[in-house]
Amino acid sequence: MLSTRLVTNFDQIRSNWNILLNQTELNAIFFSVLWQETWWNHFGSKKAINIIEAFQGDDVVGIAPLMIEKSVLTFISSTDLVDYGNFIIRDNNREAYLSIWESMLDLEWDRCELWSLPANSPILEIYPKLAENYGFRVEVIKEDVVPRLQLPKTWDDYLDNLSKKKRHEIRRKIRKLESFGKVEFRELKESKLVKKEMDSFFDLHKSSSVEKSQFLNNKRRRFIEEVSVKFAENKMLNLSFLDIDSNTVAACLGFETRDSYFLYNSGYDPEFSDLSVGIVATLYAIKNAIIRQNKIFDFLRGGEFYKYQLGAEDQYIFRLNISRL
Template sequence: MKVWWSVFNNGSATYLSAVRDNNRLIGVAPLMVKGEEARFIGDPDVCDYQDFIVAPKRGKDFFEALINHLRGEGISRLDLNTVRADSKILGEFSRVAENLKCEIFCDPEDVTYELDLPGTWDEFLGMLTGKQRHEVRRKLRRLNEAAEVNYRVVGGFKEVMDEMETFLALFGLSRSDKATFMTGQMATYFRSLAETMARENLLKLYFLDLDGTPAAAVMCFDYDSTIYLYNNGYDGRFSSLSVGLLSKVLTIKESIRKGKKKYDFLKGTEEYKHRLGGRPVPLYRCQVKLG
């Protein structure tokens, strides 16, 4: 959020509300305010889903304090886009808001896909349909027959920063819409995001090299037992070898090797997510009239 604010601040004012009980932090609301409306700091284009940060079993106290404080500051609307079906917003926040006579409107907005990772690569292949298992094996075999394959993981801060330009170049080469998306301002955001996350050891870049040439790259967040697929790119010259898909497949294989428990494909309904075993998790846009 700090990175997004530093690059995209749109004239809103920050509203970082921390609620404490006897000097003990029970929750944080990372919001920005413009006029009478508050929303999460960030943007759906680069933030797949968001939520409030709340201590266990303190949701009621936190949300009551937050809503009352927002009302006291003259805030009449909350626009919370995008949130998961299992978020605190669709859970305890909604119940508290209704009790405080707020009006809540939540509509389906998008979907994210998640995959529970098994213990071994062979178990993962066994989870796929027979057709998809055959396709993954066939495409990997064809890739290895066509070129000398080197799949590398970049995680150290200096190494990530050294490789970001390669990632951005591959991102722009993927499709015309991706090239249009990656404006100068957006590239600044990606570089700053990578720098910030890599400093905390929360970011990995995965590169698929063919005969020494970077053919595809994937950017993932690495937090606790979950890998989050944030973005990717590939050189269209190698599209016949399915490098875009296989670069993601290999991140799953590496995640299993590292003992990760979950793989989050993040927002979007691309068919490959379903084919690789992901299950859909609905995302909603919630708007709240505080009254």
């Protein structure tokens, strides 16, 4: 069994976290200490950090970013703002998962909810059996879809990989928009520019649907703005806008890590919906991701129809519920 320690604030673990994450294949932004600490600063009141760190000798081989709220042990962050949850384990070290489990048992919780687990997470293989051996009640639920595109090397290859119908529709939408007026697709990456244009993004986001407008309350807005600027400072943000005749009509908020682009949120002006400006903006984002040699375009949580129009295929995330009661 490996040794473990319980960490109750980010200052104790920030350096080890960054080193370990770079030694794993996890590339989603949500696993970074930058994301989770920013979330904690906005939403962590009345919750307790219970991060478990696993060591092999002096080397950190695993981190379980956990918190407890009202006797529920769960990941730091929340499903309204985060699309993946997981432990950070080097080489999927099974001993690290087992040691972390033993440490979890020492914590004060009645229920453990590990949500948004990718289908290939070893947690889904290891923990249900361990929990059942203790007589705990176990539930594994298919939580949601996370449509994803495997990006080819060129834009032409992307179009060729689509069905004839989808390819025709995409070309038609782009031609229609570009014949309407002068089209410009702007990508902002510098933190000062991102901060300056976040209000424009939020306006488009809120105007595109009632659901998005209701989602974007003041607390979420402040968090999204801060985390976006911080990721821009670390060269991992891409805020893009689609303009027609100098009118900004659509936007995409994306994060880029390693070889993947994550479309975190988007918005458009409904007055231009007949031009499919939201879809075309996403197409331009896909095209530029291909140019930058990204291999994955991740649409993140939700099975919205437009994602499949653009060729995405479903991946799944799961929730593991463990009850001691």
